[in-house]
Amino acid sequence: MLDDRKAAILRAVVQEYIETAQPVGSGRIADADGVDVSSATVRNEMATLETEGYLVQPHTSAGRIPTEKGYRHFVDTIGAPGALSGDHARQVSSFFRAAHGEIEGMLEATSRLLSGITDWTGVVVPPPSTETPLRSMHLVQLAPQHVLAVSVYGDGSIDKHTIDLEAEVTDEQVAAASAHLAAQMVGSIRGSEPSAVPTSGDAPTDAITSSVLATLDATNEPAAPTDVFVGGASRMASAFDAVETVQAVLHVLEQQLVVVTLLRDVVDRGLQVAIGSETGMDTLANAALVVAPYTVDGERAGSIGVLGPARMDYREAMAAVAAVSNRLETRLIEG
């Protein structure tokens, strides 16, 4: 690996580049803290670091820029996640103190919180809602030939489906069908095929029931919709200088499924940070993703993350993600 001095120089280069977004020359490093050698020595070391793939020169006679490998080393040697700045810590605290009500709304606000703290884009993936049992099912009549089927699951999530009936029905018939369906289906696991409902023997009830089941079957996606909350996507506009890059990254953020998969993959690989190609997406070559899973009741629930340019402030982003994920866990456990 790298000896101490090389490591120190590399770290100084990355730090400087993160701050200035300009190629870093040997002079600047020689002046910097932690490095007590002349610029000539730094030059020699930087040349080595370049041949070893930690740095690159945009062109001869320019300073150096970290490569993915360079960032990776930097991140790996950050050590302790570091604490949030006082201001930001207070921001997080007051946010969670004020948080209330609906979980979706809170998660969306959380994505904005992450964005606000880090200046980049915040992403929050809610806990998956599979494997959770149906706790309640009700039919509500909206119009003579329309009912709404409301399914409430154990994790507090809700599905609703509008059902067009073949014929007009009465309140009583809907109530009967509702009770029948509830009796048969409560307890079944979300996503399991719900077709095995015995008939009740009552014709109108069964007519409604079968319409409902048909709709449920039709819209029963293999996986739940898994929506993602993306906050502060507009900040990506200042992350890259090429407009096409901005557009490409925004496009990625618009695809919910892609984002969910991305976060999960990164977490599954045990990473806290995915830099450039480590994300597995060409589009994110110059970007980096800082993630943290959060658990509820000991189980891996969802994950949160911050997406920014590769030259983002990893220390801050990691601290923010850790703090928020932490508070989110306790918040969700309390309910």
Place this chain on the structure above:
Amino acid sequence: MLDDRKAAILRAVVQEYIETAQPVGSGRIADADGVDVSSATVRNEMATLETEGYLVQPHTSAGRIPTEKGYRHFVDTIGAPGALSGDHARQVSSFFRAAHGEIEGMLEATSRLLSGITDWTGVVVPPPSTETPLRSMHLVQLAPQHVLAVSVYGDGSIDKHTIDLEAEVTDEQVAAASAHLAAQMVGSIRGSEPSAVPTSGDAPTDAITSSVLATLDATNEPAAPTDVFVGGASRMASAFDAVETVQAVLHVLEQQLVVVTLLRDVVDRGLQVAIGSETGMDTLANAALVVAPYTVDGERAGSIGVLGPARMDYREAMAAVAAVSNRLETRLIEG
């Protein structure tokens, strides 16, 4: 106003500028269709159009660019909304043929449809859910001290609230409170203060009931959350050349309430198109918004729109917005 020839020239300039995004010179116009005079004459007319505020020159010795007033005239004289191209018409048809299920999901997909057709950003504001009566209310127990209150309204919308109880409760108590609440509250209008629920006389029931009402009161925003569906925001990246503009516009799109207000204001002013400052937002100085309201059961429901640069293809955007709003109406009436 403008005589025929001036109008024709203005229209040709706008058309050309929309296509090329380059200042348009007199030569190009003289060659163009509908104008059978020499470039010298066109020059004279263009000079007049400039003094009258329809065109500007970015600098002497350059072609002309439409002003807001120029675009406005262009839009006002477009005449018939025009039909969608065959391809796009087919796209719309097949979209609505395949549309099914949840209204929210459909509206979100609609915003993407608009974006796909016009190449800009699609916006869909759902029908407001005020004034609609509560059709059903149920409490569902999720944990010993947690219940979920599910309110279903006449328009098919649902509110849910997690309630933390003071003490553990049994299924029967929840059921009793649920029935009591439902009996008292069904029929009340969304947003009206729900406090006037008489006690039932049964202590545990009343304990649950009051907790629920407290939560409902606390989270009862004056207006419903009114979320907006924005599709294809990434396309704004190619709409402007200044990154800051892109960022500013994206920022606007992130603020749901602002977008809702924006659309409503434009529609209320009876406009189909708001260009630059007509939007009322400084940020959108170089942008334009094409909107259409849609009605359900004869009542103004929500609105849809396309946001793009001022030099967008108005004909196409207006056709798209009209067609989609149209299909959306019939789709929503059918249920």
Place this chain on the structure above:
DNA sequence: TTTGGCACTCGGTAACATCGAGTGCCAACT
């Protein structure tokens, strides 16, 4: 092994010339 010194590289900036699309205006023409 470190470091001061030095020749060298090359992107960035400025100064300057050139080109040409486009203009305004005017005199000639319908």
Place this chain on the structure above:
DNA sequence: AGTTGGCACTCGATGTTACCGAGTGCCAAA
């Protein structure tokens, strides 16, 4: 009186050249 060809003029865009200086690699001395 309106239209048009002609023409001098403007000025952004493009290209050329020169120069500066931050930064490099390398070498010889410490």
